[in-house]
Amino acid sequence: MKILVCITHVPDTTSKIQFTDDNTKFDKTGVQFIIGPYDDYALARAVELRDQSSGSLTVLNVGEAETEPTLRKALAIGADEAIRVNSFPSDSLFVASQIAHYAKEGGYDLILMGRESIDFNGGMVHGMVAEMLGMPSVSPVMKLDLEGDVASIAREIEGGKEYLEVKLPFVAGCQEPIAEWKIPNMRGIMSARSKPLNVVDPVSDEAATKTVGYELPPAKGSVKLIDKDNVEELVNLLQNDAKVL
Amino acid sequence: MSILVYIEHTEGAIKKTSLEAVSYASALGEKEGKEVVAVALGKIEDSALAKAGSAGAKKVLHVADEKLNDGVIQAHASAVGQAFEQSGADTLVLAKSSLGDAVAARLSVKLKAGLASNVVALPEEDGGYKVRRSIYTGKAFTDTVITTDNKILAVKKNAVALKSDGADAAVETLEVALAEGDFAAKITSTDKATDEISLPEADIVVSGGRGLKGPENWNLIEDLAKAMGAATGCSKPVSDSGWRPHHEHVGQTGVKVAPSLYVAVGISGAIQHLAGVNASKYILVINKDPEAPFFKAADYGIVGDAFEILPKLTEALKAIK
Ligand SMILES: Cc1cc2nc3c(=O)[nH]c(=O)nc-3n(C[C@H](O)[C@H](O)[C@H](O)COP(=O)(O)OP(=O)(O)OC[C@H]3O[C@@H](n4cnc5c(N)ncnc54)[C@H](O)[C@@H]3O)c2cc1C
Numbered sequence: 001m002k003i004l005v006c007i008t009h010v011p012d013t014t015s016k017i018q019f020t021d022d023n024t025k026f027d028k029t030g031v032q033f034i035i036g037p038y039d040d041y042a043l044a045r046a047v048e049l050r051d052q053s054s055g056s057l058t059v060l061n062v063g064e065a066e067t068e069p070t071l072r073k074a075l076a077i078g079a080d081e082a083i084r085v086n087s088f089p090s091d092s093l094f095v096a097s098q099i100a101h102y103a104k105e106g107g108y109d110l111i112l113m114g115r116e117s118i119d120f121n122g123g124m125v126h127g128m129v130a131e132m133l134g135m136p137s138v139s140p141v142m143k144l145d146l147e148g149d150v151a152s153i154a155r156e157i158e159g160g161k162e163y164l165e166v167k168l169p170f171v172a173g174c175q176e177p178i179a180e181w182k183i184p185n186m187r188g189i190m191s192a193r194s195k196p197l198n199v200v201d202p203v204s205d206e207a208a209t210k211t212v213g214y215e216l217p218p219a220k221g222s223v224k225l226i227d228k229d230n231v232e233e234l235v236n237l238l239q240n241d242a243k244v245l
Numbered sequence: 246m247s248i249l250v251y252i253e254h255t256e257g258a259i260k261k262t263s264l265e266a267v268s269y270a271s272a273l274g275e276k277e278g279k280e281v282v283a284v285a286l287g288k289i290e291d292s293a294l295a296k297a298g299s300a301g302a303k304k305v306l307h308v309a310d311e312k313l314n315d316g317v318i319q320a321h322a323s324a325v326g327q328a329f330e331q332s333g334a335d336t337l338v339l340a341k342s343s344l345g346d347a348v349a350a351r352l353s354v355k356l357k358a359g360l361a362s363n364v365v366a367l368p369e370e371d372g373g374y375k376v377r378r379s380i381y382t383g384k385a386f387t388d389t390v391i392t393t394d395n396k397i398l399a400v401k402k403n404a405v406a407l408k409s410d411g412a413d414a415a416v417e418t419l420e421v422a423l424a425e426g427d428f429a430a431k432i433t434s435t436d437k438a439t440d441e442i443s444l445p446e447a448d449i450v451v452s453g454g455r456g457l458k459g460p461e462n463w464n465l466i467e468d469l470a471k472a473m474g475a476a477t478g479c480s481k482p483v484s485d486s487g488w489r490p491h492h493e494h495v496g497q498t499g500v501k502v503a504p505s506l507y508v509a510v511g512i513s514g515a516i517q518h519l520a521g522v523n524a525s526k527y528i529l530v531i532n533k534d535p536e537a538p539f540f541k542a543a544d545y546g547i548v549g550d551a552f553e554i555l556p557k558l559t560e561a562l563k564a565i566k
Contacts, residue, residue, distance in 0.1 A: 013497050013517045017384040037498055092360065093353060118497065120380050120387075122362040123341075127318070127350025136319055136430040139347060142491065152433075156492055157316070157343050158255075158445050160437030166430045176498060177491065208359030208393045212375065215386045217523075223530070223540050228549030231558045234529075235565060237545060242527045244449065244506040245473065245565070 001055035001146075001168075004106060005046045006099050006113040006125070007074055008036035008089075009067035013118065019214040026214070035070055037181075038114025038140075042172075044179035045144060046112050047078035053146070056080050058106065062089045062098045068197065075192035076184035082197040091207035092120070096128035101203045104133060108169065109149075115140035115173040123173065130171040138164060139173025247280045248273060249334035251325045251348060252297060252305075253316075254289045261407070261446050262340035264300045266400045268408040270338040271301020273367055279336070282306060283414065284328040286313040286321055291416040298414030300407065306332065306419040312428070315435075316344040320427035322351035327421040329356060337397045342445075349399050358395035365404040379404070382497050382520035402445060403503035403524065444493060447476035449506045450525075452495055454480040454518075456511020456532065456551055460488035465555040466510060472562040478502065480512045496521035511551045514539025531555070 011017070011031045018027040035043065043059065050057040059074040061067050062085040071082040085098045103111055111130075116123035123139070130137030142161065143154035149168040154161050156175065184192070226234045239245045248270045252263035267283060274281045283302040285294050287310070294305045308324050325348055329337055337352060339345045341363060353360040365386070366377040373390040379401055380387045444450065451470040453463065463477075470477045477493060484494035495502055497517040503524035510531045512518060519542050522528065530543040533550050540546050547554055 011381075013520070017381045019385070092350075092362075096350075096354070118382055120362075121382060122360075123346045124350040124353065124360060124362055127322075127347045128354050131322070131351040131354040134426075137347060137351070138318070138430055140343060155343070157435070157437070159443045159492060160435060161492070162316070162435045163433045164430050165433055170430070208353070208357075208391065209361060210373075210390045210392060211387055212372070212390055213388045214380075215388075217384075217386065220542060221544075223543040223546045225540075225546050225548065228547050228554055231547075231554065231561045234545060234547065234558065235561045238506065238527075238529070239565065242506065242544070244527055245562075 001049070001053045001110065002106065002108045003046045003050055003055060003057045003110045003112065004103055004108040005039070005043050005057065005059045005074070005079065006111070007039040007043065007059055007061050007070065008114065008117040008119070009033050009061060009063050009070040010036045010117055010119045013037065017216070019216070023214045033070060035074060036114045036117050038116060038118070038175050040181050041176050041178050042112040042114055042174035043074055043077055043079070044182045045174060047182060048179055049110070049146060050078070058083060058108070060085065060099060060102060062087060062095045062202070064088055071197055072192050073184060075195045075197070076188040077182045078188065081195055084197065084199050085202050086199050087202040091209045092122050092124045093128060093209070094205060094207040096125045096132060097205040098202055099125070099129045100132035102200065103129065110168060111171040112174055115175045126171045126173040133171070135170050136166050137171040137173070138166060140175040141172045142175060142178055144172060144174070144178055247282050247332055247334045248336045248338060249329050249332055250281060250283045250302065251337065251339040251345065252283050252285045253340065253342060253344060254285060254293070257289060258293055259296055260340070262342060262402045264297070264407055265402065265405050266338050266340040267297050267300035267302050269367070269400050269405045271408055271411070273336070273338070274301070276367060282332045282334065284308065284325055284419070286324050287311070288314050294416050295413040298411045299409045301411045302414045305414045305416045307416055308419050308421050310421070310423065312423065315432045317428055317430060317432060318344065318347040319351065319429065320423055322348045322355065323423060323427045324421045326352050326355045328419055331419065335395055339399055341399045341401055345399060349397050353397055356395045357393060358397045359391035359393040360397040360399070361389050361391060362399040363401045364398045365401050379524070382501065383523040384520065442474070442476040444476040444478055444500055445502060447502070448504050449473050449475035449508070450478050450502050450504045451475045451508040451510065452478035452480065452512060453483065453510050454512030455482050462552070463488065465551070468559045469508070469555055472559045475508070480518055509539055510555065512539060513537050514542060
């Protein structure tokens with residue numbers, strides 16, 4: 001079985017978000033980049049599935065040269081090879097068409113990624129890729145087991161879960177607890193250096209949107225502290241000041 | 246030209262987030278001089294669908310096909326796509342949800358429509374069709390220009406005021422053609438807590454963290470939630486330890502909530518937790534550690550032991566009801 005995992009290269013979840021150049025560019029100063037946390041779950045499950053079926057596992061990222069350490073980390077976690085589509089990931093439709101193109105070329109049976117990226121939070125790329133390839137898509141997936149070419153899946157819905165059966169090939173957006181995040185070990189890190197990381201050109205395709213600027217939300221005022229022996233005052237504030245009761 | 250709104254329903258009524266999407270479309274329609282048409286799929290009474298009118302829809306197209314009762318992604322996308330073409334719409338508006346996202350994504354490709362997700366404001370005609378959306382899990386906003394003729398806007402929950410003064414909408418039956426391939430992903434069962442207030446849509450949320458010490462103390466959270474008419478949530482370690490179900494976990498990797506009031510009890514306020522709650526209107530923090538980072542993000546706070554404060558607060562709330 002051939003598995004493709006698409007990963008994002010995003011600021012660490014503890015990063016302070018700032019912009020420069022008159023709010024037109026993300027400020028990378030002091031920011032550490034990681035594999036998107038949801039993509040990391042997808043990758044962890046993919047490693048397990050690959051090991052069960054003795055198939056192959058490819059990771060793909062649409063990004064510029066700076067994302068290579070993130071791809072190397074995915075190789076250290078257990079992917080067999082990496083593809084970097086050499087382009088700035090300008091919009092979800094653009095990214096999806098790159099993935100769809102290379103997924104088709106590689107003939108993958110299972111395409112996994114995170115439910116959403118934690119920078120733009122769109123949660124759209126898996127559905128777009130699936131539509132482009134004429135495959136089913138399922139997201140957010142909390143459990144994915146394979147028996148032959150049929151997957152049994154648990155998908156989170158508002159207030160509960162939905163259980164599905166889907167035949168390969170398909171696309172899934174993943175989230176916890178599909179698998180435990182895998183931390184690369186020494187052997188993984190060493191072998192990652194010699195695994196192939198292929199840089200390919202983007203297939204020409206226009207984006208449908210363009211990002212023109214950023215803004216931070218207004219700063220929060222300071223907290224109003226209420227004495228622990230005076231819960232009545234708190235109730236009064238919630239009722240008459242905030243008017244939320 | 247018209248604006249089509251894809252509405253979701255549950256328990257025989259239109260979801261609140263979908264009514265928000267209709268309200269958004271209605272304001273947009275007024276601005277652009279377009280009529281708002283909604284589309285609903287699967288089994289629901291027409292009288293319940295007419296309520297989309299209160300939020301500003303003129304007409305609701307109802308595809309009553311039983312096969313669409315479940316939220317089969319491809320089938321829903323296919324049906325909504327046909328409704329889009331038949332109603333002569335150029336804009337699709339929907340509420341961001343696990344089904345809405347998937348439908349929007351597929352339709353973006355099918356309809357060659359530029360898509361903006363997490364939309365929080367009406368588009369501005371400023372150097373193009375410019376929409377503001379929430380990014381970095383609520384830590385920032387961005388302005389996105391959609392460059393295609395067809396457009397899809399996925400509206401973030403609680404970002405628009407609910408309109409409720411419109412007259413009932415006319416409901417019409419719509420027939421669509423569904424292919425076998427639309428049902429390639431088979432839903433075998435669903436498992437849903439129906440009697441609780443839904444966390445993503447709740448107006449007040451009471452969440453507990455590791456400070457509650459164990460699942461046996463959750464009655465304190467539940468009692469307070471009941472007294473406030475609130476949904477319950479939790480921090481990630483709480484659901485990781487199995488004290489609470491996973492769909493209650495709030496934060497960066499969990500549910501993002503945007504209630505009028507978020508109450509955090511015994512939660513430290515790690516940045517990943519804050520990412521899921523920073524769109525709340527008011528935040529109340531109860532924590533025994535005055536240095537807990539959550540106080541920096543809070544509007545109201547009590548420093549003290551939750552085991553002592555929660556019963557008193559619940560009583561005080563009951564007293565005003
Ligand atoms: C990539 C990534 C993603 C993550 N995503 C999420 C996420 O989505 N959501 C999330 O919640 N976390 C997430 N986390 C985890 C997060 O970093 C914190 O570890 C977690 O939020 C802490 O949970 P907590 O506040 O319940 O527990 P703790 O940090 O242990 O805090 C417990 C708090 O309770 C207080 N307390 C103890 N006893 C009492 C008492 N008797 N009365 C009152 N207060 C008391 C303590 O003072 C303390 O502040 C993520 C982490 C990573 C690395």
